[in-house]
Amino acid sequence: MRVLILIDAFRMGGAETLLAPMVVASRATDVEMDVVSISTESMNAAKTMAILADAGISTRSLGITRLLDPTAIPKLTRLIRRGRYDVVHAHLEMAMTLALPATRLARVPLVATFHHVARPLSGRAVWRERLAVEAATASRRALFVSEASRTSFADTYRPHGLPDNWEVMHNGIDVSTFSAGEADPRVRAEVGGTGAHLVVIPAAFRDFKGIPIAIRAWPAVVAEHPGAVLSLVGGGELEDELRAEVAALGVENSVHFAGIRTDMSAVYRAADVVLLPSIHGENLPTVLIEASATGRAVAASRIGGIPDIVADGDTGLLFEPHDSAALAEVVNKLLADASLRDTLGSAAEVRAREHFSSDAWMARLADTYAEIVAR
Template structure:
């Protein structure tokens, strides 16, 4: 006999970020299960992002904000304890540092289990930021489960905070996204023409904000080698950002103006992926679990990506895509050329990537794993 689960989902604030926007598909997926989730922000409402609030509202998700501005606020624990007690929740699931630092002791005071999720790769911190993260790690380690969304995330936290022995309750649980719109299909000729700048050559899409850790210059520097093998190939840079001027200068300096196409930020990414022959992500550092690779995988794209952060969690080298060393223009060119040269390899890897996206990285799969974890944390046998 199964039982329903009532979960309080806590987050620092409804800011605009990866963890915050992942709440919507998680909550929506829970509606088809016996798990009910209430979403509450620790912080005041005036800290919230209008865009994030719009995403949650569009999904029909009601939210509350507790108005706690700092960890040492004397009302913080009493207010959270009251929230847990009044909601009669079975479990508390905290996302991000402030939420988990407060959630674990508050849940313990009410006699409820807590689960915590880290959404980033640990990096060197100083001052108060280092203090806040260390407190969160200590709290999460005392919860029933400390979840990390990639193996790279868990390993980075272990190296920083538990170099001698990884705690037994530290587990990897991949996030999921809504992949319902990211299905394989025929390319729209209009979209493909836009990406290829009107040419008929192969199209390689790089979907990323123009930020330093995305490694976009690596792809541009690799492009002459790709062009040598595939003279009509086009690299479509799909995104935008403050580095655009610098990237355009690099393209011009290398004489690649006819084969590197800046297509801007797109709102039709499923069609973009379907129109691509290859999707490439050459990140150099900082990646945890990049959503664009999950989307591209679900759409059955052939992928070439750098072996960094949580990317190998998504792209299984040789099975669902090809990996190359971060920062290696030669490695990128070799991987892209191998895929462009072999239609059957692209088809086979794309099909495997699409299947893996559905079984491992969909919101539905994520919710199923969370439900099992919740029951175990509550002491209910599988």
């Protein structure tokens, strides 16, 4: 089966970087994938292109700069016909909007995937998203990577009921690079784990990650677990604000700024607890799948697509967003009970490998493509 994967552009984002594990996983199936971007090469991110090249994935950019480009639909239709594709799978809004008329002309079924949680928009962005929703709804299958994503789009665009073809299909990642095991003492020391307990937040320093909530909760954690360290693994424009918050609370000795790391599997293994205190905007955060695959206990806020990954009480513990007291209570519970951490971590690892691996994701996609073609 030949499938054309269309995406807006090869930017540096979650949807774009997930192309590599998806295409690599397809090589073990009867699905053959070609990957094409709608936009010009100038829109491509060097890092994304390097990731795709390292995976042995050839790409092409069509050079379409706007939805109203009169050459866009004829160009895309010719591509589909010449490639003799059985299915076109469009990721992101511009790709799915242009793909609908092109696939109708080429008489090929369309699948569309949304990778974000709907949020308030203004100006032209409102109409671009609305067009994409209408195109996806007219396709054979509209996929949302979390229940939160589907619910948010339904609330915004279909408040009176879900269309029959709107489904949740979780993404997967290459879990082979993340494995359980003992902590490397050197890595643990590098990320601040010099005491009895280490809690790691693996996140960019952005407002929706909720890192200030964790910092405000930290005095309550240290009061119960003296010597515990909160390690902030990441970086970003809010670092100065976060450092000021740490200083204002007088917790400089127990909050460590570890910087950006490329050895995240080792960092997760070094942690006693992996924490994600997001307050909005999360769809299906990859870091929680990665941490789960290393067998680590996870504590995270009950928001967005996080509950799709973390089954509260089974593979991790959840708390309400914005609630520093609830965060401290959950972290203290995990730090006080090594057996609970082990039980949750083991269950999380099994779920990550069985449901959130790129192979499992590709199996779900292959079944969907086969069903659509059979019809």
